Amino acid sequence: xFLTKWRPMRLDPFWREGLFHSDNGESTLGFTPAVDxxxxxxxxxxxxDLPGMSEKEIEVKVQDGVLLLSGKREEVxxxxxxxxxxxxxxxxxxxRQFRLGSNVDPDAIAATYDSGVLSVKLPKKEETKPxxxxxx
Numbered sequence: 001x002f003l004t005k006w007r008p009m010r011l012d013p014f015w016r017e018g019l020f021h022s023d024n025g026e027s028t029l030g031f032t033p034a035v036d037x038x039x040x041x042x043x044x045x046x047x048x049d050l051p052g053m054s055e056k057e058i059e060v061k062v063q064d065g066v067l068l069l070s071g072k073r074e075e076v077x078x079x080x081x082x083x084x085x086x087x088x089x090x091x092x093x094x095x096r097q098f099r100l101g102s103n104v105d106p107d108a109i110a111a112t113y114d115s116g117v118l119s120v121k122l123p124k125k126e127e128t129k130p131x132x133x134x135x136x
Contacts, residue, residue, distance in 0.1 A: 057072055067120065069095070
């Protein structure tokens with residue numbers, strides 16, 4: 001019997017349509033930030049949860065048609081007290097990669113960071129935007 005990790009995002013229309021392909025490695029020593037991807041008429045939007053990080057600890061770059069989100073969250077040592085200690089927060093490095101579709105304009109990508117959420121706006125190329133055709 002073989003066990004396979006269930007990947008519900010592969011059912012998502014962005015992957016079905018081939019717009020984005022996540023190359024996120026599962027064998028990470030750090031953590032993997034959760035992301036939401038949405039499509040609007042003129043752009044795609046990726047939002048990544050990065051609580052407790054500053055803008056200086058996050059890197060966003062595009063290289064060879066791949067969007068890379070990376071960074072490192074430093075561990076804050078806490079003194080262990082008698083009576084127990086439980087830790088669920090993850091620390092370390094992360095790298096999320098998204099292969100961009102041919103309909104994304106890589107020169108117009110913009111990123112903002114507010115309240116622990118990184119937002120990356122990926123504008124669509126003009127020729128891929130829907131346009132109204134007048135009827136004569």
